Amino acid sequence: MRIALFITCLADAMFPEVGKATVRVLERLGQTVEFPAEQTCCGQMHVNTGYQKQALPLVEQFAEVFAPYDVIVAPSGSCVGSIRHQHAMIAKRFGSPALGKQVESVAAKTYELSEFLVDALDVTDVGAYFPHRVTYHPTCHSLRMLDVGEKPIKLLRAVDALELVELPAADQCCGFGGTFAIKNADTSTAMLADKMRNVLDTGAEICTAGDSSCLMHIGGGLSRLRAGAKTVHLAQILAATREEPMVLGRAERQADVHAGPEAVL
Amino acid sequence: MSAPVMLGIPTIPPTSPRGVGNLRGEDRFPVAARRALADTQLRRNLGKATATIRSKRAQVVAELSDWEELREAGRQLKVHTMANLPDYLAQLESAVIAQGGVVHWARDANDANAIVIDLVRGKGVDEVVKVKSMATQEIGLNEALEAAGIAPLETDLAELIVQLGHDKPSHILVPAIHRNRAEIREIFLREMAEVDPALTDEPEALAGAARQHLRRKFLSAKMAISGANFAIAETGTLGVVESEGNGRMCLTLPDTLITIMGIEKLVPRWQDLEVFLQLLPRSSTGERMNPYTSMWTGVTPGDGPQEFHLILLDNGRSAVLADAQGRDALNCIRCSACLNVCPVYERTGGHAYGSVYPGPIGAILSPQLTGIEDNASLPYASSLCGACYDVCPVKINIPEILVHLRAKHTETYAAEHRVPSAEASAMSAAAWVMSNPKRWTLALRSGRLGRLLGRKRDVIGQVPVPLAKQWTDARDFARPPKQTFRDWWAAEHGGVR
Numbered sequence: 163m164r165i166a167l168f169i170t171c172l173a174d175a176m177f178p179e180v181g182k183a184t185v186r187v188l189e190r191l192g193q194t195v196e197f198p199a200e201q202t203c204c205g206q207m208h209v210n211t212g213y214q215k216q217a218l219p220l221v222e223q224f225a226e227v228f229a230p231y232d233v234i235v236a237p238s239g240s241c242v243g244s245i246r247h248q249h250a251m252i253a254k255r256f257g258s259p260a261l262g263k264q265v266e267s268v269a270a271k272t273y274e275l276s277e278f279l280v281d282a283l284d285v286t287d288v289g290a291y292f293p294h295r296v297t298y299h300p301t302c303h304s305l306r307m308l309d310v311g312e313k314p315i316k317l318l319r320a321v322d323a324l325e326l327v328e329l330p331a332a333d334q335c336c337g338f339g340g341t342f343a344i345k346n347a348d349t350s351t352a353m354l355a356d357k358m359r360n361v362l363d364t365g366a367e368i369c370t371a372g373d374s375s376c377l378m379h380i381g382g383g384l385s386r387l388r389a390g391a392k393t394v395h396l397a398q399i400l401a402a403t404r405e406e407p408m409v410l411g412r413a414e415r416q417a418d419v420h421a422g423p424e425a426v427l
Numbered sequence: 428m429s430a431p432v433m434l435g436i437p438t439i440p441p442t443s444p445r446g447v448g449n450l451r452g453e454d455r456f457p458v459a460a461r462r463a464l465a466d467t468q469l470r471r472n473l474g475k476a477t478a479t480i481r482s483k484r485a486q487v488v489a490e491l492s493d494w495e496e497l498r499e500a501g502r503q504l505k506v507h508t509m510a511n512l513p514d515y516l517a518q519l520e521s522a523v524i525a526q527g528g529v530v531h532w533a534r535d536a537n538d539a540n541a542i543v544i545d546l547v548r549g550k551g552v553d554e555v556v557k558v559k560s561m562a563t564q565e566i567g568l569n570e571a572l573e574a575a576g577i578a579p580l581e582t583d584l585a586e587l588i589v590q591l592g593h594d595k596p597s598h599i600l601v602p603a604i605h606r607n608r609a610e611i612r613e614i615f616l617r618e619m620a621e622v623d624p625a626l627t628d629e630p631e632a633l634a635g636a637a638r639q640h641l642r643r644k645f646l647s648a649k650m651a652i653s654g655a656n657f658a659i660a661e662t663g664t665l666g667v668v669e670s671e672g673n674g675r676m677c678l679t680l681p682d683t684l685i686t687i688m689g690i691e692k693l694v695p696r697w698q699d700l701e702v703f704l705q706l707l708p709r710s711s712t713g714e715r716m717n718p719y720t721s722m723w724t725g726v727t728p729g730d731g732p733q734e735f736h737l738i739l740l741d742n743g744r745s746a747v748l749a750d751a752q753g754r755d756a757l758n759c760i761r762c763s764a765c766l767n768v769c770p771v772y773e774r775t776g777g778h779a780y781g782s783v784y785p786g787p788i789g790a791i792l793s794p795q796l797t798g799i800e801d802n803a804s805l806p807y808a809s810s811l812c813g814a815c816y817d818v819c820p821v822k823i824n825i826p827e828i829l830v831h832l833r834a835k836h837t838e839t840y841a842a843e844h845r846v847p848s849a850e851a852s853a854m855s856a857a858a859w860v861m862s863n864p865k866r867w868t869l870a871l872r873s874g875r876l877g878r879l880l881g882r883k884r885d886v887i888g889q890v891p892v893p894l895a896k897q898w899t900d901a902r903d904f905a906r907p908p909k910q911t912f913r914d915w916w917a918a919e920h921g922g923v924r
Contacts, residue, residue: 169912171861175871176905178912197916200864210811212833213854219862248830306813335770339810346808347897348461352470352774353810354901382902385886 165195166231168224168272170238170374171203177374183401184237184275187288190403191279195235200227206244209252211341218256221249225264233282234272237397239304239372242274247307274304275397276313276372286316291404293323297366298396299357299380301373302335314372314396321399327364331356338379354383362389368410369393440745441535442798448536448567448742449595450797452781456804459779460771469605473776476604477767483713484764484818491709500702502822505758508693509748515660515693516739522663526725528735535742536566539687542738543568543652544575546685552577552649558667558674559583560654561761562687562740564596564783565796568652579652580644582673584637591618597777597785599763600711605776608633641673651677651732655688656760657703658737660695664724665737668707668717678721684732689740691757703760706820710762743796752831756791758821763788765815765825771808780805787815791828799836806832871911 165188169181188195205220224245228234236242249265257265279285298318304310318326337343337353357380361369367390371377374395381393392410402408443450452459463469488494508515520530533539547555555572557563557579569579569590581590585603589596592614596602603611608628615622615633619640626636653674657666665686667674678684694703708717726735748754766772766786777785782793782802790809794802806829815825840848847855860866886903890896898904910918 171867174912176907178908178910178915181912182915197913197920199868199913199917202864202867203861205858205861208854208858210830210833211850211854212806212830212835212837213851213858214834215838216854216858219858223862223864247827302810302812302814306817333814335810335812335814337770337810339812342807342810344894344897346457346460346771347900348457348464349771349775349808350810351901352464353770356774378905379902382886382898382904385903386888386901 163193163233164231165193165233165235166201166228167195167197168201168204168228168234168236168241169197170236170241172378173237173374176378177395180237180374180395180397183395183397184235186401187275187279187290187397188235190289190401191283191285193283196231198227198231204241204244204249205252206241206248207340209244209248214252215256217248217252221252221265222257222261224249225253225261225268228268228272229264232271233278234268235275235278236272237275237372237395238374239274239301239308239310240375242272242277243303243307245269245272274308274310274372276304276310276317277308279400280313280316287320288317288400290320290324290400290402291322291407292399292402293407294368294410295325295327295364295366296368296370296399297327297329297361297364298332299329299336299361299369299371299376300332301371301376304372305333310372317396317400318370322404324399327366329364329366329369330360332360334360336376336380338376340375343379350379351383354379358383358387358389361391367391368399370396370399372396439749440741441743442746442801443565443743443796444535444537445797445801447540447571448565449783450565450743450793451801452779454781456779456781456808459781460775460808463775463779468607469776470774472605472607473773476601477773480601480713480767484710484767487709487713487715490715491705497702497705498820498822501706501760501820502758504694504699504702505760505821506755508695509691509754509757511695512690512693512748515695516690518660519658519663519693520739522661523725523735523737524663526663528663528725528737531736531738533687533738533740533742536740539566539738539740539742540568540571542736543685543687544571544577546683546736547572547577547650548575550650550683554578554580554644554648555650555652556580556582556644556648556677556681557586558651558653558677559586559602559669560652560687561599561783562654562689563652565689566687566740566742568687580641580648582641582645582677583669584634584671584673587637587641588614591615595778596783598766599761599784599786599788600766601763605778645673645676645680648677648681650683650685651681652685652687653677655686655692656707657700658688658693659697659700660693662697662724664697664722666700666720666722668704669719669721670712670714670717672719675719675721678723679731681732683734683736684723685736685738687738687740689742690744691759707760707762710760710764710818710820743798746798747792747795750795750835753791753795753828753835755823756788756795756828758823759788759792760821762820764818764820768814768818769809770812770814771810775808780808787825787829788823791823791825791832794832794836799832799839803836806836868913871913 205217208217253262336357337350343350377393588603598604612628772786790805
């Protein structure tokens with residue numbers, strides 16, 4: 163089985179630790195992961211902001227790069243949602259019938275990380291160790307577009323020493339929404355305020371999720387408030403082990419935790 | 428000026444005209460939302476009310492094992508009806524006429540208002556009672572009647588609160604959702620001449636005051652105006668579902684009844700109500716069944732209104748129908764479940780949308796009824812979280828239509844302007860870079876210059892540059908890492924593929 167990692171443009175540029183963690187987890191489970199270097203971006207930002215035609219070259223590039231692989235895994239529910247639900251629409255509107263077929267076949271073998279682990283590999287205990295109080299925010303696209311359901315929760319429950327606490331009003335959007343966070347910054351911030359209050363109410367030190375984008379938003383807000391809690395991607399929790407535990411301290415020591423007080427991305 | 432006749436060439440039907448009705452706000456959504464978000468009482472009122480309705484809805488929906496099948500049936504019925512709308516409308520018209528009703532066709536809000544004013548004047552009446560109706564709010568009927576010297580009296584409790592408060596509705600089902608008990612008491616004391624000055628803010632006392640105020644009007648009114656939840660093509664039957672019984676009074680006591688109905692409210696057969704009368708109450712008020720369901724077919728001698736007029740309203744609906752990607756917005760049965768689950772609506776309330784149709788459904792319906800240029804900010808008033816799609820009783824894929832309308836907006840702009848917008852230029856540049864791995868890799872490396880911004884600290888605080896400002900006003904930004912993922916991979920794996 164040839165597995166390709168789709169890192170996503172955001173994690174590539176801003177959160178490389180999420181990609182490294184994804185590779186570590188998959189390799190620990192005996193898989194070989196390849197990283198096709200020609201990959202760029204799924205085009206979701208363009209589609210969701212109203213620039214569908216401009217998304218076409220990105221969709222073409224994605225389909226061509228990943229077509230040769232058996233499986234494509236991405237540490238993002240949102241990007242996988244775009245690949246599954248938007249690529250076909252762009253191909254139909256602007257591309258050739260051949261592209262339409264290609265994006266359909268690529269979409270069918272593209273998985274979000276928790277889906278791949280639980281559905282394809284049939285694993286919930288990935289051998290992780292994370293001795294922290296953690297709450298899980300189901301990102302909207304994982305929850306509603308992909309319907310990942312309890313998969314991330316099952317993975318977290320199996321993590322050694324992890325104390326999982328339920329997030330109140332978990333299914334409410336954090337307010338990120340891509341360019342929504344900029345175009346409607348005030349509304350986005352109001353949603354963020356409620357999400358942060360719920361996170362802080364749990365007493366968790368870590369809020370985790372399957373999307374770096376939402377975590378960047380929530381983590382950026384927590385950091386601004388010096389709230390004493392931070393965000394960490396699910397892949398990073400799953401990658402941490404007793405032998406190589408994750409350090410959640412200051413930036414100098416830990417270069418890639420999502421923005422938290424005194425921390426960094 | 429008459430429209431040019433173009434034989435054989437399909438034309439885009441007209442959208443709702445400017446200068447009449449309540450489909451356009453004064454401010455763009457972000458501006459209006461900013462104002463609303465600062466109102467802590469509004470936030471509290473909305474948060475409490477939407478949370479209550481949400482949980483009631485979830486409870487009664489969970490009781491039905493065939494809920495998903497019902498939704499699918501509702502969707503298919505609506506899709507079928509819209510695909511055959513001209514035929515069903517003609518069938519409805521014949522059936523209503525055969526049962527003694529009069530049918531009027533109104534191209535837009537101005538047409539509909541003029542028809543109503545003529546009918547009311549023809550009866551020599553200067554006051555009409557009204558059943559809660561979105562269509563009449565949409566066309567600004569109350570404003571038009573008042574300008575013609577006719578007093579419209581809203582009889583639904585919440586609409587009455589809105590009317591007495593010289594206010595606008597902010598929710599499809601619960602128009603005064605933005606008001607709390609204390610505010611309602613104050614409005615009643617100020618606006619109801621005959622009210623007991625010792626009125627308290629207990630719900631029973633407030634409802635009692637409204638009941639006293641309205642009862643006299645029901646008994647004296649000669650004419651009533653209603654909307655319709657459904658019209659049945661095969662029988663010519665109209666239907667209104669409600670909770671308070673004020674609708675039943677209006678529909679049965681006066682001599683003349685005028686019903687204004689959007690042309691999309693049609694269902695083909697009587698039997699189809701089996702589906703919608705299960706979907707609607709559970710989705711809207713969170714009840715298994717609504718207290719009052721009134722159905723009437725034309726005129727029945729000696730029973731109820733002896734004159735019945737049905738006004739079929741287009742007001743941009745044909746234009747919506749002409750858009751294959753957007754037309755599902757017409758399938759809406761006005762339950763408002765999407766408003767109650769929307770995290771944006773819950774915080775900004777309905778007025779921020781500027782239209783009588785707020786929330787997710789409003790964000791896809793209003794811009795289509797008016798033409799995208801008049802409500803261009805609404806399709807962006809969503810984080811695309813998808814909660815609306817999950818609860819919609821007729822499965823309207825609202826996020827997908829929002830994305831479609833965003834594209835329609837940028838493409839309309841591009842077609843009408845020689846110079847691309849700054850955003851379009853940025854998006855094109857990003858696509859040019861991101862569609863090529865070499866360019867993308869270079870861009871990532873130069874992007875690390877952003878590290879300079881936060882070199883003293885590890886997060887980037889407020890940055891006073893447009894776009895960056897909108898982000899960093901409320902959230903810190905991560906300092907870009909020293910090494911991108913692809914550079915790490917290349918270093919680790921020696922550039923293998």
